[in-house]
Amino acid sequence: MRAVIFAACKGTRLRPLTYKTPKPMLKIKNRPILEYTIGALPKEVDEVIIVIGYLGHIIKNHFGRKYNGRKIRYVVQKELNGTAGALWYCKKYLSGKFLVLAGDDLYHPKDLKKLVKQELAILAHRVKNASRFGVLKMNKNKNLKGFMEKPKNAKNKLVNTAVYTLDERIFKYDLIESKIHTGEFLLPQLILKMAKDFPVKIVNAFMWHPIGYQKDIKKAEKIIHKFKK
Secondary structure (H helix, E strand, C coil): CEEEEEECCCCHHHCCCCCCCCHHHCEECCEEHHHHHHHCCCCCCCEEEEEECCCHHHHHHHHCCEECCEEEEEEECCCCCCHHHHHHHCHHHCCCEEEEEECCCEECHHHHHHHCCCCCEEEEEECCCHHHCEEEEECCCCEEEEEEECCCCCCCCEEEEEEEEEEHHHHHCCHHHHECCCCCECHHHHHHHHHCCCCCEEEECCCEECCCCHHHHHHHHHHHHHHCC
């Protein structure tokens, strides 16, 4: 099974830390975030596709072609056109079921293990303030029903952690349908369309720590021990 990790972004909200270092390579307890991401992958994953862009050579030089027994493949996102755009760059390497996740957040191994057992799924987590994230709606069967991007004062606090179990059926949908006003192509929009044709299970995460600001890195330093297997 393959895992696709998005690691191409510029990390502008974390400047000046990201002027010379790609966001996934910022360190927590002297280890890059991306090392924790790869380390959390379940045993089913035997190949990792890392989508690189901004300062991507730093990621390539660090991980090489093999890391901790897993084959590493690099795909360059020539245009930083969103998460769906990033996945489409990987299209020719993907068949069957695969895992998709962000390379700049912290995920618990137990949650990723649960997720890959599903046919199609999204990893979700309840937060206090949902305004930074995409809020998920589910039906009585705990399948994806709706999605709202960064709502203000949302009563529903169940948010998207940007981790998905998908398969090649996602590529049957038109990429242009995921385009938003900023010009980016976003994966949640396509998954929502997919959910109308196939059940997409919402799986609750045991633990998740998003990293978007410097304060998130400082907090990660204090809680990173909780993300160990």
